[in-house]
Amino acid sequence: MTSLFEYAPAPESRSIVDIRPSYGLFIDGEFTDGTGTPLKTVNPATEEVLSEVATGSTEDVDRAVRAARRAFTRVWGPMRPADRGKYLFRIARLLQERAREFAVLETLDNGKPIRESRDVDVPLAAAHFFYHAGWADKLEHAGLGPAPRPLGVAGQVIPWNFPLLMLAWKVAPALAAGNTVVLKPAETTPLTALLFAEVCRQADLPPGVVNIVTGAGETGRAVISHPDVDKVAFTGSTEVGRSIARAVAGTSKRLTLELGGKAANIVFDDAPVDQAVEGIVRGIFFNQGHVCCAGSRLLVQESVHDDVVAALQRRIGTLRVGDPMDKNTDLGAINSAEQLARITELTAAGDAEGAHRWQPEGELPDRGFWFKPTVFTDVSPAHRIARDEVFGPVLSVMTFRTPDEAVAKANNTTYGLSAGIWSEKGSRILKVTDQLRAGVVWANTFNEFDPTSPFGGYKQSGYGREGGRQGLAAYLSEGHEK
Amino acid sequence: MTHVLDPGALTGGGSLTGPLPDPFADVTRSNDAFRAFLHGLPGVDQVGAETRVKVLGTRSIKTTAKAWAIDTAISMVDLTTLEGSDTPGKVRSLAAKARRPDPEDPGCPAVAAVCVYGDLAGVAKEALAGTGINVAAVATAFPSGRASRAVKLADVRDAVAGGADEIDMVIDRGAFLSGRYLDVFDEIVAVKEACGSAHLKVILETGELVTLDAVRRASWLAMLAGGDFIKTSTGKISPAATLPVCLVMLEAVRDFRAATGRQVGVKPAGGIRTTKDAVKHLVLVNETAGADWLSPDWFRFGASSLLNDLLLQRQKLRTGHYSGPDHVSVD
Numbered sequence: 001m002t003s004l005f006e007y008a009p010a011p012e013s014r015s016i017v018d019i020r021p022s023y024g025l026f027i028d029g030e031f032t033d034g035t036g037t038p039l040k041t042v043n044p045a046t047e048e049v050l051s052e053v054a055t056g057s058t059e060d061v062d063r064a065v066r067a068a069r070r071a072f073t074r075v076w077g078p079m080r081p082a083d084r085g086k087y088l089f090r091i092a093r094l095l096q097e098r099a100r101e102f103a104v105l106e107t108l109d110n111g112k113p114i115r116e117s118r119d120v121d122v123p124l125a126a127a128h129f130f131y132h133a134g135w136a137d138k139l140e141h142a143g144l145g146p147a148p149r150p151l152g153v154a155g156q157v158i159p160w161n162f163p164l165l166m167l168a169w170k171v172a173p174a175l176a177a178g179n180t181v182v183l184k185p186a187e188t189t190p191l192t193a194l195l196f197a198e199v200c201r202q203a204d205l206p207p208g209v210v211n212i213v214t215g216a217g218e219t220g221r222a223v224i225s226h227p228d229v230d231k232v233a234f235t236g237s238t239e240v241g242r243s244i245a246r247a248v249a250g251t252s253k254r255l256t257l258e259l260g261g262k263a264a265n266i267v268f269d270d271a272p273v274d275q276a277v278e279g280i281v282r283g284i285f286f287n288q289g290h291v292c293c294a295g296s297r298l299l300v301q302e303s304v305h306d307d308v309v310a311a312l313q314r315r316i317g318t319l320r321v322g323d324p325m326d327k328n329t330d331l332g333a334i335n336s337a338e339q340l341a342r343i344t345e346l347t348a349a350g351d352a353e354g355a356h357r358w359q360p361e362g363e364l365p366d367r368g369f370w371f372k373p374t375v376f377t378d379v380s381p382a383h384r385i386a387r388d389e390v391f392g393p394v395l396s397v398m399t400f401r402t403p404d405e406a407v408a409k410a411n412n413t414t415y416g417l418s419a420g421i422w423s424e425k426g427s428r429i430l431k432v433t434d435q436l437r438a439g440v441v442w443a444n445t446f447n448e449f450d451p452t453s454p455f456g457g458y459k460q461s462g463y464g465r466e467g468g469r470q471g472l473a474a475y476l477s478e479g480h481e482k
Numbered sequence: 483m484t485h486v487l488d489p490g491a492l493t494g495g496g497s498l499t500g501p502l503p504d505p506f507a508d509v510t511r512s513n514d515a516f517r518a519f520l521h522g523l524p525g526v527d528q529v530g531a532e533t534r535v536k537v538l539g540t541r542s543i544k545t546t547a548k549a550w551a552i553d554t555a556i557s558m559v560d561l562t563t564l565e566g567s568d569t570p571g572k573v574r575s576l577a578a579k580a581r582r583p584d585p586e587d588p589g590c591p592a593v594a595a596v597c598v599y600g601d602l603a604g605v606a607k608e609a610l611a612g613t614g615i616n617v618a619a620v621a622t623a624f625p626s627g628r629a630s631r632a633v634k635l636a637d638v639r640d641a642v643a644g645g646a647d648e649i650d651m652v653i654d655r656g657a658f659l660s661g662r663y664l665d666v667f668d669e670i671v672a673v674k675e676a677c678g679s680a681h682l683k684v685i686l687e688t689g690e691l692v693t694l695d696a697v698r699r700a701s702w703l704a705m706l707a708g709g710d711f712i713k714t715s716t717g718k719i720s721p722a723a724t725l726p727v728c729l730v731m732l733e734a735v736r737d738f739r740a741a742t743g744r745q746v747g748v749k750p751a752g753g754i755r756t757t758k759d760a761v762k763h764l765v766l767v768n769e770t771a772g773a774d775w776l777s778p779d780w781f782r783f784g785a786s787s788l789l790n791d792l793l794l795q796r797q798k799l800r801t802g803h804y805s806g807p808d809h810v811s812v813d
Contacts, residue, residue: 005547005554005765005767005768005773005776006546006547007541007543007547008543008545008546008547008548010542010543115540119540270525271524271525272524272525272527273524274524274530274531274534274733275526275527275529275531275534278530278533278534279530318769326542327540327541327542328541328542424527444527444529444530445529445530445533
């Protein structure tokens with residue numbers, strides 16, 4: 001008698017965004033050709049080529065850095081701080097006004113569900129500009145010294161998982177503190193950064209304050225190793241972070257790194273089960289698991305393991321996987337063929353090491369890069385899937401018996417970016433939080449972000465903080481050394 | 483879509499006045515034991531529940547899905563009048579609307595039931611004879627529940643004698659909030675017995691229970707005592723039905739069926755006025771308890787003004803433009 005409630009497809013229209021057949025570099029307020037070999041950016045959900053994007057060579061990067069230096073010494077540095085704030089407020093408002101355009105473009109280029117780009121990425125990016133616009137004329141009150149000064153030119157390299165949001169995390173504090181910027185977006189997801197360049201022009205931002213140089217690893221290396229760059233900020237893999245640290249070592253450049261993670265999500269036996277399951281899902285399947293702070297290691301108290309896993313599997317069965325442009329989609333496409341290959345390889349290691357793989361029923365689309373939401377049970381801390389960052393929708397479940405064991409297992413990682421605790425007992429939450437070696441610990445929630453809250457890691461998750469007063473320190477001198 | 487109520491679903495599940503379902507046979511041996519059991523249920527994190535509801539509220543239901551949702555919602559409506567000024571004429575008028583909600587479109591499904599005060603059950607029964615639409619009557623000193631048990635049981639028997647197919651009872655919130663869980667339980671068991679073959683809906687009045695933890699405990703209590711449906715509100719207290727409360731109740735019926743094999747229905751009542759609200763509830767049902775609950779046998783809306791908005795939206799889908807309030811009947 002019962003009928004299934006089949007939601008009709010509700011795809012967002014892509015007509016709102018105008019994707020050009022090719023894009024140049026954004027240097028000194030103008031789009032110019034790059035001298036490197038252009039690269040193609042594809043829609044990971046369909047493998048359709050969206051556009052061709054210029055590659056910045058060492059010379060192009062040099063032009064961009066010189067433009068940034070000029071803008072820093074002549075315009076942006078001397079500008080009244082309140083006026084810098086006005087520009088940032090203007091950018092924030094333009095991001096809000098053009099929110100749908102940004103959300104659609106982000107989803108097309110990245111593969112993430114429109115629900116997330118629309119409800120999370122774009123609003124948070126605007127929030128970061130609003131927050132930092134407020135700081136622009138109040139830096140002396142940030143507790144970072146009586147008269148903190150900008151560093152100069154910031155060279156920034158960002159990843160493909162949150163292309164616009166990571167841009168906002170980098171550009172907003174840099175500009176608020178009075179620096180100018182040369183930013184290299186990830187090679188697979190450059191389009192929203194280029195749309196952001198248009199927003200900079202729309203906001204009448206003085207030329208050279210923000211420069212965007214697209215390209216792959218070579219271009220990134222040119223940005224971070226340019227001798228006239230004062231500050232390097234990088235978000236991405238630990239492996240690349242290490243090579244950047246080596247390149248920057250011995251120079252006077254400042255460096256902050258936001259790298260990988262293998263977060264523990266700890267569920268105690270008194271946890272609010274239904275909400276914990278939601279938090280586990282949000283922790284690992286948000287943005288297809290392409291999240292450095294993803295809760296990829298689930299630590300469940302042994303007495304409730306079976307119940308939690310059963311509830312989790314039932315819940316994963318309701319996840320809607322498919323067309324990221326459909327407003328009802330929960331889980332979108334894997335960003336690239338390379339990333340899909342890495343996820344496939346690591347999960348195969350999970351099978352080989354004796355963990356038990358579970359995936360829900362259902363078919364994946366024929367075209368594009370896809371991976372089913374996956375849960376590994378019977379995982380031991382010695383398994384690769386419990387140690388390596390998968391950066392995909394793959395959860396490893398382990399158990400513990402006592403709070404001490406939970407803490408020991410949670411801290412048994414080379415990373416330390418984030419962690420989660422699920423318990424109805426406040427005193428336990430506070431005690432365990434104190435013992436966890438992680439930059440962010442969420443209690444009874446997961447993957448919540450706010451521009452006022454500093455974010456960063458321990459150990460191989462990097463150093464430095466982004467967001468909040470602490471994030472400003474990375475872009476200011478004097479205060480930082482005080 | 484026309485839905486014929488499954489009579490087996492309504493009456494067959496009944497008579498649980500005997501032993502409790504298997505894993506819980508022992509939990510009501512004393513008030514302390516029952517309290518320990520209810521307080522041992524997993525907690526509910528209010529913030530998390532609200533977040534979940536908010537995310538599900540962004541589901542985009544369009545075209546065929548919307549048409550299906552509207553017709554399903556209409557077939558789930560318990561068309562209700564619970565006013566001191568109710569008369570036989572008013573009830574007959576409501577019954578006419580229940581059998582043919584949209585006079586301009588015979589293809590429109592009928593509602594599930596007409597819900598009235600117990601003394602008007604007979605009038606409703608007569609007006610609905612042969613339609614398959616149930617008569618629901620509120621009883622047990624509705625809405626406060628403040629009367630002696632003898633009076634409450636007499637109220638129930640009276641409504642059943644008048645022809646009510648479904649009884650909507652209120653729980654003793656005073657007893658619940660003071661921790662006398664066994665009293666509440668016993669009363670539901672007694673009412674269930676007094677219902678005979680009538681179907682029992684247990685109103686938790688969640689606006690007076692306040693916390694979601696209490697909502698989960700009250701839901702389990704009502705299900706263990708043999709309620710066929712758990713219902714949020716009388717409609718006389720604000721807040722009435724809210725999405726987080728409905729979420730917790732849907733989780734409770736889902737978990738209860740997993741534990742005992744027995745399925746219990748859910749009825750949000752009061753405050754659901756728009757098609758958008760109704761669709762959000764259906765999404766919640768679909769993604770929390772599952773498709774098994776997407777039928778009037780297992781999910782109802784207690785509402786009076788909701789139906790007209792559903793009809794207007796239905797007309798919009800059919801004709802492509804909005805019509806005015808004069809295109810649907812006043813009750």
